[in-house]
Amino acid sequence: MKRILLFLILLLVFVNCSKDSQEVKEVKKDPKEIKPCQVPPPDFILLINKSSELYKEFTNQAGEIDKANISFYKQVSREKKQYDSILFGSFKPEKNNDYLQIIIGLPFENDVYTGKTETLYLQNATRTYKIEVNGYMKDTECGTVAITNEIRVDGTKIEVPYLAK
Numbered sequence: 001m002k003r004i005l006l007f008l009i010l011l012l013v014f015v016n017c018s019k020d021s022q023e024v025k026e027v028k029k030d031p032k033e034i035k036p037c038q039v040p041p042p043d044f045i046l047l048i049n050k051s052s053e054l055y056k057e058f059t060n061q062a063g064e065i066d067k068a069n070i071s072f073y074k075q076v077s078r079e080k081k082q083y084d085s086i087l088f089g090s091f092k093p094e095k096n097n098d099y100l101q102i103i104i105g106l107p108f109e110n111d112v113y114t115g116k117t118e119t120l121y122l123q124n125a126t127r128t129y130k131i132e133v134n135g136y137m138k139d140t141e142c143g144t145v146a147i148t149n150e151i152r153v154d155g156t157k158i159e160v161p162y163l164a165k
Contacts, residue, residue, distance in 0.1 A: 039144060042112075043103050043104065044112065045103050046101070055100060058100060067088060069125035072120065072123075073123070074120050080121075087101075102122075110137075115135075130155070133148065135148040
């Protein structure tokens with residue numbers, strides 16, 4: 001249980017409703033003539049506190065991100081369906097905390113936000129984490145966006161973005 005408290009993952013769905021050229025252009029006053037904003041495919045973002053013990057599981061002996069041993073996948077009919085679009089970076093939302101940011105790009109016709117609970121796995125060199133996501137795709141004025149109802153990591157429901165600070 002202590003390990004899960006150290007498990008400082010912020011699970012977010014980063015769906016940004018960006019407008020074409022940062023504004024909606026009107027050709028005429030007729031609403032049919034307004035060009036709608038465009039929505040990129042959803043991303044699944046994991047944040048791991050760099051000062052936590054968990055962070056060490058995602059680095060190699062040189063202290064660099066162990067990209068070769070980090071994977072994100074879904075088990076489909078006894079086969080691993082890899083999500084190959086993985087980016088790594090840093091994220092610093094607060095002055096005292098710095099996070100490893102793992103961004104997994106999902107295709108628009110995704111199999112994560114299906115309206116039922118989907119099970120995904122985040123694997124590093126030493127451990128595999130089971131991530132359960134319940135969410136759906138919703139049509140909005142900007143297009144289709146991902147909505148998350150619930151996320152569980154190794155069976156523990158994520159109530160707030162941070163399990164511990």
